[in-house]
Amino acid sequence: MTEAVASGCPMHDNVDRRKSAKLAAKMTKPDGGAHWVKKPSVARAILRSPEALQAGAGAEMLNFENPEHMPVFFLDGADHRKKRTKTQKFLSPKAVSEQHHTIMREVTDELLAEFQRAGTAKLEDVSFQLAIEVVGEILGLTNSDQAGRAKRIQRVLYASIAQREGNFANRILKFQQAFHTGNFFLWDVLPAIKARKKAPKNDAISFYIEEGYSNMAIVVECLTYGAAGMLTTREFIVMTAWYLFEDLALRQRFLDGDSKEQINILLEILRLEPVAAMVHRRVNAEVEGLGEKPMPAGELYGIDIRAANVDEELVGECPFAVDPDRAQRQRDTGRYLSFADGPHNCPGWQVALHETRIFLEQLFKLPGVKLDREPDMSWNEGVKGYELRNAMISCDKSA
Numbered sequence: 001m002t003e004a005v006a007s008g009c010p011m012h013d014n015v016d017r018r019k020s021a022k023l024a025a026k027m028t029k030p031d032g033g034a035h036w037v038k039k040p041s042v043a044r045a046i047l048r049s050p051e052a053l054q055a056g057a058g059a060e061m062l063n064f065e066n067p068e069h070m071p072v073f074f075l076d077g078a079d080h081r082k083k084r085t086k087t088q089k090f091l092s093p094k095a096v097s098e099q100h101h102t103i104m105r106e107v108t109d110e111l112l113a114e115f116q117r118a119g120t121a122k123l124e125d126v127s128f129q130l131a132i133e134v135v136g137e138i139l140g141l142t143n144s145d146q147a148g149r150a151k152r153i154q155r156v157l158y159a160s161i162a163q164r165e166g167n168f169a170n171r172i173l174k175f176q177q178a179f180h181t182g183n184f185f186l187w188d189v190l191p192a193i194k195a196r197k198k199a200p201k202n203d204a205i206s207f208y209i210e211e212g213y214s215n216m217a218i219v220v221e222c223l224t225y226g227a228a229g230m231l232t233t234r235e236f237i238v239m240t241a242w243y244l245f246e247d248l249a250l251r252q253r254f255l256d257g258d259s260k261e262q263i264n265i266l267l268e269i270l271r272l273e274p275v276a277a278m279v280h281r282r283v284n285a286e287v288e289g290l291g292e293k294p295m296p297a298g299e300l301y302g303i304d305i306r307a308a309n310v311d312e313e314l315v316g317e318c319p320f321a322v323d324p325d326r327a328q329r330q331r332d333t334g335r336y337l338s339f340a341d342g343p344h345n346c347p348g349w350q351v352a353l354h355e356t357r358i359f360l361e362q363l364f365k366l367p368g369v370k371l372d373r374e375p376d377m378s379w380n381e382g383v384k385g386y387e388l389r390n391a392m393i394s395c396d397k398s399a
């Protein structure tokens with residue numbers, strides 16, 4: 001799969017070694033009727049436009065009675081801004097460093113102690129458990145048994161983002177969605193709501209109760225954060241671990257680096273292997289830069305994150321090299337379009353980066369740690385991104 005893309009780069013070989021490139025080239029395409037946007041300047045202009053509306057994940061088919069209680073992903077304009085501001089306190093850099101670091105470290109220690117006892121593990125199970133516990137703590141999903149919760153969350157999230165063709169298949173899917181959502185509500189969300197009605201905490205469910213959300217609206221919020229924050233981080237951890245297992249020099253740099261350096265390394269891997277390949281917007285204004293004439297208002301656009309993230313216009317020279325110094329050279333945060341841009345950009349990016357950083361640092365310090373089996377790769381149309389499965393890792397067993 002290795003393909004020389006360009007030569008003459010003064011610093012790197014600039015060979016395209018992206019693990020997901022072949023699969024993504026086959027699978028990444030915009031939704032029906034959407035214009036395919038690959039140019040970073042046009043992509044950013046659309047994502048940042050005040051006239052752009054969320055059009056991904058079936059957003060255009062949803063209708064909530066009370067827009068205040070609609071998940072942030074599906075809101076636009078003033079309602080969206082209001083909700084982002086109100087929920088920012090759970091995801092701000094301050095909350096990440098003062099509140100969430102503790103749970104990230106605690107869950108990492110628990111999971112790695114278990115890994116050392118067993119001597120072997122499936123990496124995506126460990127990364128999913130971590131992502132579930134971290135986002136679960138932010139939401140307040142902490143009043144049910146951990147192992148059962150992980151299974152129920154996995155089932156409900158996969159059912160809620162699944163798509164099937166045909167009437168019969170669709171009816172079965174609807175039944176599965178209702179069944180798994182009901183289970184998740186009864187076993188995980190309801191106990192959390194009851195506990196917080198008695199004693200509110202500094203978490204999202206306590207806030208939703210205070211704002212008068214219905215039980216159903218709270219479940220929908222939990223599912224939104226689950227799909228946005230748990231499914232994505234699960235894949236991100238496996239992909240970054242895979243790179244660091246393979247590239248010893250990069251791993252050493254990661255282990256020797258401070259948290260900023262570690263984050264720069266993770267961001268570079270994410271730039272090349274973005275978990276979300278494409279997002280959609282409908283723009284109620286003319287859009288320039290896609291042809292000779294401006295596109296009329298009201299058109300739908302699929303923003304190709306993968307293409308933009310390797311465009312020299314956005315990321316500078318040697319776009320295919322993992323270069324942790326790139327962001328500083330480009331005077332960029334290093335996020336590029338990996339977490340999208342504009343009003344709907346990912347509010348959980350600091351959470352994802354820090355939990356991954358903390359986990360990988362501890363993982364690679366374990367004696368004898370190695371990757372025994374590389375992951376298989378498949379595509380998840382719901383998230384519009386790759387999935388990594390059956391990555392087996394092992395380490396020296398603890399006594």
Ligand code: HEM
Pocket residue numbers: 054056072073074084091135138224225228229230232233236274275276279280338339340341343344345346347348349351352353
């Ligand atoms: C590596 C992990 C992650 C990646 C790659 C990622 C990526 C993204 C992207 C690309 C979007 C924009 C979607 C769009 O514009 O249509 C987004 C939105 C969002 N993400 Fe993340 N995300 C990650 C982790 C997280 C985490 C950990 C959380 C929560 C703690 C989270 C919560 C959200 C929410 C709530 C939105 C919707 C924001 C809005 O519409 O205003 N994400 N994410």
